[in-house]
Amino acid sequence: MPVQGIRTVTAARNGVGAFILQCKRLDFHYCDWAGSSRGMVAYLKHHLPAFAKANPQIEIRVSPRPHKHPVIKGHYINGREKAVCVRNLEPEQIVQKTNLLKQASGEKLKRTKKPVTSLNESVRGIWSPYHGGLKSV
C-alpha cells in the first residue's frame, strides 16, 4: 500500500457558508398573580410578537410558573442553558435581557485575548534558522 487515507471529520466554521444561531430555545416563565412579573407580563403582551417574528429560528415557549419570580431561560446548541431572573424589571429592560440571551453562544464567559482565531495556517510561515542567509561559524 503506497499511501493510506486518514479518516477525520471536517470542522465546522459557523458563519462561513451558513450561520446557525446558537440560541435554540427561549423559555419565558411568569406568574399571573405576583407583582414582580408585571414587567414580564407587559413584555409578553407587547414586545414578544415582534421578537418572535424577528427570530424565527428560536423556539419560544411561554409558560406560567406560579408563585415564582419571572425567568427567561435560554437553551443553547452546545447543551448548556442560561437563565436570567427578570423580577421587577421594566419591559424595556427585559428586551435587553432577551437580546443578551439571544446573542450568547452558550459557552461559559471567558476572556478572549486574541481578537481573531483561525483554523487556517499562517500564510507567512514560521521562521526557520536553516534557510536564507546562513552564517558559517
Place this chain on the structure above:
Amino acid sequence: MKRLQLQRWSSSVLSAQARTGGRLQHRLYNGIRHQSTASPAAPTANDQLIEEEPLAPSIHPPNSRQSKYQLPSPPVEAARESAKLAALHARLYLPSRLPLETLARSLVDASADPNPKFNNESLATLGHDLLTHYTSEYLICTYPRLPLTVIFAAMYAYVGPKTLAAMAREWGVESAAAPGGEVDPGYLQFKRIPPGADLKPVTGTARPHEDQAHWRKSITSSVVYDNEFGDPVKGPKNPSEQSKQDAQNIKGVTAEQANATFVRAVMGAIYLHAGRPAAKRFFEQHFLSRHLNISDLFNFSQPARDLSRLCARENFEQPVARIISETGRKSRHPVFVVGIYSGQDKLGEGAGASLLEARSRAAVAALKGWYLYSPLNVRVPSSMEEEGAAPWKPVHVDLGEVIV
C-alpha cells in the same frame, strides 16, 4: 438533456398514498456499482414487490391521546403544531417550499416507523446519493491527482456518518428518548440499540471470499465492492426476503447513524421540494464550507520508494536527496534539512533529526506537492445542469496514485 419532473417527484414523496417501494428497491441495490457485472434489479421484480407489499393503513387514526400512544411516529398534523420543528426549519434557512410535514418526516428514522410512507428512508437514499455525488465531483475536480484512499478519506470527512452526526448536533437537533405518536415531531426519532449490545461488523457483502479476513483487499476491489468511503456494504439479497427480514427484527440504530440519516433526508427533501439549485446551495453552505485540510489525510509508509516510482512513471529524472543545511551533527539535537531533487528541480524539502527522517519528510513533501495539485477555476460537471451554463471544457483528472 431531458429535464426532470421535480414537482411530480415531490408530490409522490409527500403524499401518504405514494408508493415508495420503487425507491426502497433502489436503496437495496445501491451497493452495486455500475462497473460491477452484477445485474441491477429487474423492473419486473420491482413491480412484484409493490404488489406484494401489504397495504399499510394509509391515514393515521384520529388525533386523540390514547390513539397517539399507539402510533409509531407522530401524526402528520402534529408537524404544524410543533414550535421546535418551525424553529429548526428557520434555523437551517430551508426554503419555504419545503413544508414542515416533510421536515417532520425526515426526522423519523426507519427503525422508529418501519412504514416507508412515514419514515425518511427514501429521502435519505436520495440525499445520500446527492451528497456523495456532489462531494466526489468536487474532490476529483479540485484535486485531480489524489490517491483513491485519500479520496475515500476525504469523502468520509465531508459526508461520512460521523460528520453528518456532528452537523445534526450543530444544527440543534435533539433526539427523542423513544419514538412514538405523542413525541414532539421536532425531535429526531429512532429506536436505540439496547445498552451492552455489540455492534457486529457488516457481513454478507458481495465480495467473494469474504470469510478470509486476512486476505489483502486491493483498492480496486474496494471500488467495486465497497461504498463511497471504502467501507464494506451489505450485498444485494432477494428483495422479498430482505423486506420480510426487516419487518421482523427492527433492530435499533446508533445515534450517529440516525443523525446521519436525518441530514441526508434533509438534503433529499430540499432537492425534491425546492429543486436542484437550492440543494446545491444547501450543500455548499453547510457541507463544503466546513474546514478540512486534505494534506493531513495522507499516511505514507515508504515515501521515498513511492517518489522514485512516481518519477519513473512520469518520466522524470530519478530523485536524489541532498543535504541543504545541517547543524549539530555530533550534538544531541542535530537538524538536517534535506531536499529531493530530480535533475535541477527541487521536488521537496524536509527537516529531521536524522538524515533518513529528513529524507523521508522531504519525499512526503514532494509527494504531497504532486498529489495536491489543484487547477485554477475549477468547474464541476454538475454545473452544466444549470440553465445557460458555459460550454464544458474537460477537466484534467490524473491517473491517481502510483502502483507499487
Place this chain on the structure above:
Amino acid sequence: MRPSLRLLNLEVQGSRALYVCSVCRQEARPRPIVARQFLRHASSNADSLSERVRRKIWGTDNPPGLKDPYGESLLEKRFGKPKPQQQEESQVEETDELAESSDGLEPGVSYEPATSWHGLERVGHLGGWSDAPPSEADTYGSFGPKKKLYKKGPLSLAAHQAAVEISLMHALNKPLTNVCNVVEHDKSVFKMIWQTKILPNSTNWGEALEYRNENAKKSLFYIFEQIGSAQPETAKPADENAEVEEFEDFEEFEDPSGAASKQAFFGYQDARFKGFLTLPLTDPATKFAFLKRFSQLSGHFFPDNIVSQISTVKQAVDYIQGQLHPKPKKLAEHLENNKRLQAMPNIKIFSKRQTTLHRDDEMGRRKIIESELRARGLLE
C-alpha cells in the same frame, strides 16, 4: 344577651309583645335567680340591707338623699316607666298587668290569649292546598324577556327602542316608567320605532326624536298616549294597533308563518340610527326609567354602583358589552387570543406550569418510565 333573658326583660318591663307563646314563657321562667341578679331594683325595697343601713346611719325612718344610692336600674332608665310601688305580686301577674296596661289595643277591647284555635282567623292551608283553584296572585308574569340578549346588534336595538320610548313619554309628558307595562310591541309599532331617528348630540329627551313622517308621529303619539292610560297588558296595545294600521301607509309584509315573531325584535339585526348613544342620563328619573326599560328589553340588570356611574346611554350599553365579553384575567388566555402570536409557528404558549412530566411525555420517555414502574409493580 341570651335569648331567654331577652324574652324575660320584655316580660318584666311589659311590653310590645302581646302574646308570648307558652313554650317561650316556660323557657324563660325557671331562671328567677338570674333575673334577680340582673334586675337589681327587684330587691330595692324598704327592707333591703342598704335601706336598713341608711336608716340606722341617719337615725330616722325617712333618711334624706337618694333612695337607692347605687343608681337607678338600667332598665328603668331605658323604658322610663314608673316602678310599681308594691312588688309583692309574682312576676307573672306583673307581666300580665303591664301587657294589658301598655299595649296598642283600642280601649274597650281586652286581649285574651287563646287556648284553642276555634274562632281564630285562618291563615294558610291545612292540607289539600294543591286542590285549591289558582287565584289571581298565583299567575306569574315575567318582567323581562325569557332570553337575555347577547349580541351587539340586538343590544343596540333594545337601547334604541328604550330611548325612543322614553323620549316619546317625555314628549307626551306622561309617567316615564309606564313604557315598561308593554313588554313587547306589535311588529308595526316596532318598525315605526326602528325608523324613528334620534338626533345625535341632543340633550333634551323630549325633542330628540325625528320621525319618519307625520303619520308615523301621529300614530306613535296615539299609541303611547294609550299606554299610559290603558291597562297594563301586552295584548291590549296590539289590539289597538290593529286599528292604527288602517291609516298607515307603510308597506307591510306580514309573515304568515309567524317565525319572525319568535325572534327577538322581529328579525331586525341592528339599530338603524346610532344617535341614541349620546343621549344624557343625568336626570335621575329619566335614567331610572331608561335603565328599567333597557333591562326589561335586554334581560341584563344593572347593579346600584353601576347605575350611579352611568351618565350616558353609551355607558349603559358599554357596561353590558363589557359584562358579556370580559377581559381575560390570565396572560395565557390573552396570548392565545392574540392573532399575531397565533400566526407565528415558533411560539408555543402553555396555560399550565410545565413540569418534567410534560417534558418526559414530549420526548417519549414517559411511556418507558411507566412501563418500567409497571414491571416493578409500583404502578397499576
